[in-house]
Amino acid sequence: MTRIEKSAYFSRRALLKAGGALVVSIGAPVTFEFAQADDATTAMSVAVKPALTPDQLSSYVAVNADGTIAAHFGKMDMGHGIAVAIGQMVAEELDAPFSSVKVAMGDTATSVNQGGASGSTGVQEGGKQMRLAAAEARRVLIEMAADKLGMPADQLEVTNAVVHGKSDPAKKVSYSELVGGRYFNVPLAWNGKIGNPLLAPGKATPKDPKEYRVIGQPIKREDVAPRVFAQMDFCTDVKVPGMVHGRMIRPAIAGAVPVKVDESSIKDIPGAKVVWNQGFLGVVADKEWDAIKAMRQLKVEWSDAKPPFPNQATAIYDYIRNAPVRKKEVAGKTTGDVEAAFKTAARVIEAEYEWPFQSHASMGPACAIVDIKDDQVTLWTGSQKPHFTRDGVANILGVKPDKVHGIWIPGPGGYGRNDAGDAAMDAALLAKAVGKPVRLQYMRDQGTGWDPKGPASIHRARAAIDASGKVIAYEFMSKGLPRVDVNSNESQPYDTLAGQLTGVALKSGDGFAVPQESYGFDNKLTYWETVAPLLDRGSPLRTSHLRDPVGPQIHFASESFMDEVATALNMDPVAFRLQYVKDPRDIAVIKAVAEKAGWQPRPSPRNDQAGAKVSGRGFAYVQRGPTRVAIVAEVDVDRSTGKIWARKFTVAHDCGQIINPDGLRHAIEGNVVQGISRTLWEEVKFNSKNVTSVDWLTYPILDITEMPEVIESVLIDHPEIEPSGAGEPSTRPVAAAIANAVFDATGVRIRRVPFSPENVKSALS
Amino acid sequence: MNQSNSLQSYSLNVNGAVHKIEADEDMPLLYALRGDLGLNNPHFGCGLAQCGACTVHMDGQAIRSCITPVSAVGDSKIVTLAGLGTPDKPHPLQTAYIEEQVPQCGYCINGWLMTAAAFLRDKKKPTDAEIKSALEGLKCRCGTHMGILRAVKRAATMMG
Numbered sequence: 001m002t003r004i005e006k007s008a009y010f011s012r013r014a015l016l017k018a019g020g021a022l023v024v025s026i027g028a029p030v031t032f033e034f035a036q037a038d039d040a041t042t043a044m045s046v047a048v049k050p051a052l053t054p055d056q057l058s059s060y061v062a063v064n065a066d067g068t069i070a071a072h073f074g075k076m077d078m079g080h081g082i083a084v085a086i087g088q089m090v091a092e093e094l095d096a097p098f099s100s101v102k103v104a105m106g107d108t109a110t111s112v113n114q115g116g117a118s119g120s121t122g123v124q125e126g127g128k129q130m131r132l133a134a135a136e137a138r139r140v141l142i143e144m145a146a147d148k149l150g151m152p153a154d155q156l157e158v159t160n161a162v163v164h165g166k167s168d169p170a171k172k173v174s175y176s177e178l179v180g181g182r183y184f185n186v187p188l189a190w191n192g193k194i195g196n197p198l199l200a201p202g203k204a205t206p207k208d209p210k211e212y213r214v215i216g217q218p219i220k221r222e223d224v225a226p227r228v229f230a231q232m233d234f235c236t237d238v239k240v241p242g243m244v245h246g247r248m249i250r251p252a253i254a255g256a257v258p259v260k261v262d263e264s265s266i267k268d269i270p271g272a273k274v275v276w277n278q279g280f281l282g283v284v285a286d287k288e289w290d291a292i293k294a295m296r297q298l299k300v301e302w303s304d305a306k307p308p309f310p311n312q313a314t315a316i317y318d319y320i321r322n323a324p325v326r327k328k329e330v331a332g333k334t335t336g337d338v339e340a341a342f343k344t345a346a347r348v349i350e351a352e353y354e355w356p357f358q359s360h361a362s363m364g365p366a367c368a369i370v371d372i373k374d375d376q377v378t379l380w381t382g383s384q385k386p387h388f389t390r391d392g393v394a395n396i397l398g399v400k401p402d403k404v405h406g407i408w409i410p411g412p413g414g415y416g417r418n419d420a421g422d423a424a425m426d427a428a429l430l431a432k433a434v435g436k437p438v439r440l441q442y443m444r445d446q447g448t449g450w451d452p453k454g455p456a457s458i459h460r461a462r463a464a465i466d467a468s469g470k471v472i473a474y475e476f477m478s479k480g481l482p483r484v485d486v487n488s489n490e491s492q493p494y495d496t497l498a499g500q501l502t503g504v505a506l507k508s509g510d511g512f513a514v515p516q517e518s519y520g521f522d523n524k525l526t527y528w529e530t531v532a533p534l535l536d537r538g539s540p541l542r543t544s545h546l547r548d549p550v551g552p553q554i555h556f557a558s559e560s561f562m563d564e565v566a567t568a569l570n571m572d573p574v575a576f577r578l579q580y581v582k583d584p585r586d587i588a589v590i591k592a593v594a595e596k597a598g599w600q601p602r603p604s605p606r607n608d609q610a611g612a613k614v615s616g617r618g619f620a621y622v623q624r625g626p627t628r629v630a631i632v633a634e635v636d637v638d639r640s641t642g643k644i645w646a647r648k649f650t651v652a653h654d655c656g657q658i659i660n661p662d663g664l665r666h667a668i669e670g671n672v673v674q675g676i677s678r679t680l681w682e683e684v685k686f687n688s689k690n691v692t693s694v695d696w697l698t699y700p701i702l703d704i705t706e707m708p709e710v711i712e713s714v715l716i717d718h719p720e721i722e723p724s725g726a727g728e729p730s731t732r733p734v735a736a737a738i739a740n741a742v743f744d745a746t747g748v749r750i751r752r753v754p755f756s757p758e759n760v761k762s763a764l765s
Numbered sequence: 766m767n768q769s770n771s772l773q774s775y776s777l778n779v780n781g782a783v784h785k786i787e788a789d790e791d792m793p794l795l796y797a798l799r800g801d802l803g804l805n806n807p808h809f810g811c812g813l814a815q816c817g818a819c820t821v822h823m824d825g826q827a828i829r830s831c832i833t834p835v836s837a838v839g840d841s842k843i844v845t846l847a848g849l850g851t852p853d854k855p856h857p858l859q860t861a862y863i864e865e866q867v868p869q870c871g872y873c874i875n876g877w878l879m880t881a882a883a884f885l886r887d888k889k890k891p892t893d894a895e896i897k898s899a900l901e902g903l904k905c906r907c908g909t910h911m912g913i914l915r916a917v918k919r920a921a922t923m924m925g
Contacts, residue, residue: 079869079907220866227871228859230806230847234872237805289789289796363872363906364810364818412808412818412872413906444811662866666912670869673908696815696904704910705897711911 044140045182054112054200055190057140058183060133061090065181067161067174069094069101071134074114074198075126076106078384078414080667080727081221082122085659089127092214093134093206094141095158096175106386106408115196116385117414118488119549120624120725123659125196127723133188136202140186144178194387209657209719216717218662235382235409236367236441243369244271245288246430246440247295249281250450253689255535256305257501265299274298275433279501279538282430284438292443307688308535316456317354317752320479323531327482332514336523338464341473345464349568351561353461354752355553357481357684358454360546361699364412365447366423370430371437372397377404379428382411383420388489392421393428396493415674416545419451421490425498445694450497453684454546455481457512459557463565464523471565471580473523476515476558482530483550484509485542500537508533513550515558516623518583540691541684547671548728551624552678552735556753559620559736563604564749572601573619573740581621585654585718589630590621592714593652597632604740605747612640615647616745620736624729626722627655631672631730633737637745642761645706646676646738651730652714656721668713668730675734677702683754775835777802780848790836795819797835798845806846807875816904817876821845827883846875849882858882861919869907876903881917885924893918 050056062070071090077083083103091098104110114126138158145163146153149171157166164172174180188200209215226232251257257279266272271286272294283298285291310319342348369380370393377399383389390406397404411420419442427440442450457480464473485508486495493499494507512528533539566576574594581587593599599619606616614637621630634648649672658664681700684693693699735753742760743749750763772787777794779802786801793812798804798821807830810818814829821830822844850856855863858878868874877900884899885891891899896917905913 079871081866081869224863224866224868224871225852227868227874228846228862228878229850229852229855230804230845232871233805234808236808237799239803287796288800289792293789361906363816363870363904364808410870410872412810413870415906441809444813444815666866666869666909669911670908673910674906677908695811695813701904701906702908702910704900704903704905704913707897707910707914 044144044184044186045179046185047182049183050185052110052112054194054198055188057133057136057186057188057202059112060130061137062183063175063179065176067100067176067180069096071101071103071130072111073103073105073126073130074111074387075122076117076384076386076408078117081660081663083223084219084221084663085123086127086130088214088217088219088659089131090134092212093131094138094161096161098214098219100161108387108390108406112198113194113387114198116383116387116489118196118385120627120727120729121196122727124625124724127659129199131206132201135204135206136186136188137184139202139204140184141175141178145173148173148178212719215657215659216719217660219660220662233409235380235411236364238369238380238409238439240369240371240437240439243437243439244284244286244434245291246282246284246427246438247291248426248440248442248446249283249295249298249300250446251302251305253302253305253307254540254691255308255538256302258300259303260301262299266294266297269294269297273434275430277429277502280429280498282426284430284434308539309541309686309688311688313356313683313685316357317458319534320456320458320481320531325479325529326532327510328527328529329511330525330527332526334525335521336473338473338475338523338525341523342462342464344466345472346467347465347568348462349465349565350460350462351564351751353459353557353560355457355556356753357456357541358546358678358682359448359684359693359699360415360418360451361448361701362413362415362418362451365442365444366411366419367439367441368420368424368427369437369439370424370427372431375399375403379404379406379424380409381406381420381424382409382414383424383490384414384416385489388491389421389424391491392425392493392496395491396425396498397428397432415547416549417452417486417488417490419447422497425490425493425496429498429502448699449691449694450540452486452542452544455483455543455550457481457550457553459554461557461561463561465569469569471521474519474521476526476561477528478512478514478554479529479531480512480553481533481543482508482510483512484544485533485539486544488545497538506537508536513554515554517558517581517621518586518623519580520582521580541686547674548624548731551728551732552675555620555622555732556735556739559622559733560739560749560751563618563740563743567604570603572603574599575601577621586621586623586628588716589628589652589654592716593630593632593650596652596712596714597650599632604744606744607747609745613638614745616741616743618737618740618742618744620733620740622729622732624725624732626724627726627729629653629729629733631733631737633734633741635738635741635745637742637760639746639764642757642759642764644680644738644742644755644760646680647709649708649711650714651712652716653726653730654716654718655724655726655729656718657723658715658717659723661715664715664726665713667726669711671728671730672711672734673702673707675731676708676738679735679738679753680755773836775838776840777838777843778840779804779843780845788835790834792835793831794821794833794835794838794843795830798830804845804847808872810872810904816873817880818873820876820879822879822883825883825886827880846878849878856882857920857923858885858916861916861923865912865916865919867909867912867916869909873903873905877905877913881920885917885921889925891921896921
């Protein structure tokens with residue numbers, strides 16, 4: 001490609017020297033060879049799309065023949081409406097109408113791997129690249145217009161996708177006249193990376209935020225109407241000619257493998273077939289209901305596996321405490337000498353917190369469709385990372401990635417590495433085995449019981465206080481199951497159930513994290529430790545990323561602890577934090593939320609309420625990358641039942657430049673509701689044999705009858721600061737804010753999630 | 766192909782049209798709608814009547830098609846989300862859902878819209894508590910409940 005790009009640039013310069021006009025022809029399709037020969041007259045545009053590589057402008061932006069603009073986005077929208085924000089960023093830089101920009105996501109044939117939905121980087125990383133590409137496209141289009149109009153580029157500007165003279169608007173040419181239906185042939189300075197860190201700027205400098213017209217506007221999603229009129233297919237709705245339906249069969253005792261499978265036990269079911277390879281066991285049938293019947297009816301003898309887990313979910317905390325440390329890392333800003341400072345302390349405050357395994361429990365269990373035709377494979381997936389899923393399917397089938405076409409279609413919910421990645425790999429093995437396209441969907445118990453889990457953890461904090469009441473040292477430690485037993489993408493078989501169950505050598509991930517804040521204690525140490533999983537392969541408790549990976553658990557502990565220290569010092573929790581927080585943007589969100597919530601300074605707990613029903617308020621603040629969130633929760637607690645109503649939330653949110661305030665408000669609201677759910681209700685239960693949270697009765701989530709009265713947001717806009725993530729940060733402080741409010745109401749500090757009525761009543765008695 | 770002996774013939778009246786299918790008598794209606802009729806609106810969420818993703822109307826009542834055997838439908842009239850309204854003639858709830866920009870992933874939508882539609886038809890000017898009570902137990906994993914409540918209230922106002 002490089003050679004061709006260079007020749008294109010050379011011939012364009014030669015052409016300009018010769019005084020020739022730029023001829024843009026929209027003719028019949030031409031071969032790539034012809035396009036090369038055509039370069040002399042087409043310069044920065046070609047009739048055949050250049051290869052889909054990250055270093056080509058055409059991989060991100062194209063002007064269609066009808067004047068609409070195609071934005072090919074290598075991330076996807078898992079429900080926060082990010083396509084609107086990306087469309088705004090592209091429209092802004094191109095000076096094109098927002099309505100003319102069509103954002104296409106997650107098709108490996110039309111977009112490069114920008115990392116999929118991942119770590120709240122949709123705008124922060126993915127949008128950054130789309131902005132740079134759109135700015136470069138505008139620069140190139142103006143150059144083309146300069147040639148066409150015979151005017152210097154600096155005398156031109158763009159209005160609604162029409163390039164025209166600044167002083168002579170009658171001299172004009174539209175984007176579609178310049179390049180419509182053709183493709184940019186412009187190299188970008190790609191940093192050589194794929195995924196989230198992919199960056200490929202052109203020569204253009206993006207706009208000054210002062211000139212923004214589209215960014216900052218509350219623009220609505222266009223994909224709501226197709227959903228409410230049932231006109232949009234989900235991944236689960238894909239139908240392929242000749243397709244059969246698949247179902248997987250999982251063991252009753254985690255770790256058991258089939259030793260005898262009686263295929264004759266399903267012979268009365270039309271088209272039913274068994275696919276069995278070591279621990280991998282599935283069935284297919286022509287009709288979906290028949291596949292379910294076959295799954296239930298198949299007689300299987302399982303190996304005599306030793307039950308791998310403790311006998312109850314809460315026993316996990318002792319396991320974590322006592323298990324050898326597998327990996328340890330000091331992280332965050334370490335200052336001073338913590339051990340020495342603790343020796344001089346007048347008082348030491350210590351506490352330990354616990355967080356359970358949690359499930360994605362997506363609205364429907366995952367689904368994938370795989371069609372293998374000769375050496376070409378097509379995958380339809382709801383995975384948040386279809387490019388990596390494409391790689392995974394290629395790897396498990398033993399074909400090259402360019403032989404697999406991955407197509408993302410919205411699936412039944414996704415909040416990280418859920419069961420979608422496993423479904424794609426299972427479907428690939430089923431399709432290969434039966435020689436037909438296979439649509440696989442899991443059952444509810446498999447979706448909740450066998451998805452990768454958010455890890456359980458314990459957290460210890462201690463603070464040293466001197467005689468004057470100053471915090472002179474702070475130490476915070478997390479110890480837990482690793483944040484990733486299986487990677488947050490499914491590009492390698494060892495990161496999937498299918499791979500692990502068919503004997504692929506393990507390569508478990510590892511790691512945890514530390515609190516993100518700006519407390520400027522003189523002596524400070526934050527670190528984490530991980531322990532080995534209870535079952536090393538094919539485990540229903542294998543861990544991976546769940547919305548704000550390890551963030552809610554860490555900050556439940558760290559921000560509960562800050563309140564514990566404030567209480568010990570008889571200080572108002574907000575005033576205490578403001579005494580130590582250093583970062584100006586952190587201070588701003590803290591003050592903003594306190595003002596909006598009408599926070600009256602006083603220490604916690606209230607200690608002025610009698611009777612069963614009491615109320616309290618709680619505060620928490622966090623950073624998540626460059627984003628900051630502060631939150632006030634107001635709760636009612638019924639001490640006779642243990643029932644908590646998380647009644648009101650006020651959120652102050654600073655993610656730098658706001659692209660779409662409407663989308664941002666909706667994202668915050670959903671994050672807060674999901675955060676309440678995870679705090680009050682969610683715990684993956686298990687016994688020694690297996691996970692027992694397998695449906696909505698055994699894995700309850702927040703019900704509509706338990707919703708807050710109000711969730712208010714203060715959106716702090718910094719147009720001058722690059723936009724940062726908003727998909728997850730507001731989930732992060734919710735648990736601590738509720739815990740602090742419950743303490744304020746009751747005077748009882750609860751240090752273990754979830755705050756279910758049963759657990760709260762027990763803690764209060 | 767080896768055919769099961771238990772297949773029965775059924776005539777299903779769905780969104781005003783009658784469809785003839787052959788199925789096991791214990792096959793849930795959901796699989797007839799999705800598989801035999803090719804409708805993409807009702808979704809499989811749990812198969813246990815715990816979430817609502819498969820909700821349709823049967824003679825005007827919101828039911829869970831994932832546990833309703835096809836043999837129990839008889840000549841009842843089934844209406845799915847696609848039969849509730851169209852872009853040209855939307856149900857007020859569909860209009861309100863768009864106005865309030867409710868869904869995230871949207872997989873849960875059948876449960877909320879079909880249940881709320883049956884509720885608002887019978888209950889004019891409901892209180893917030895009555896709306897919540899009518900929708901109790903339905904699931905939305907993305908946490909869009911605040912928007913759902915705004916939309917149902919908006920639709921209730923539109924319906925007088």
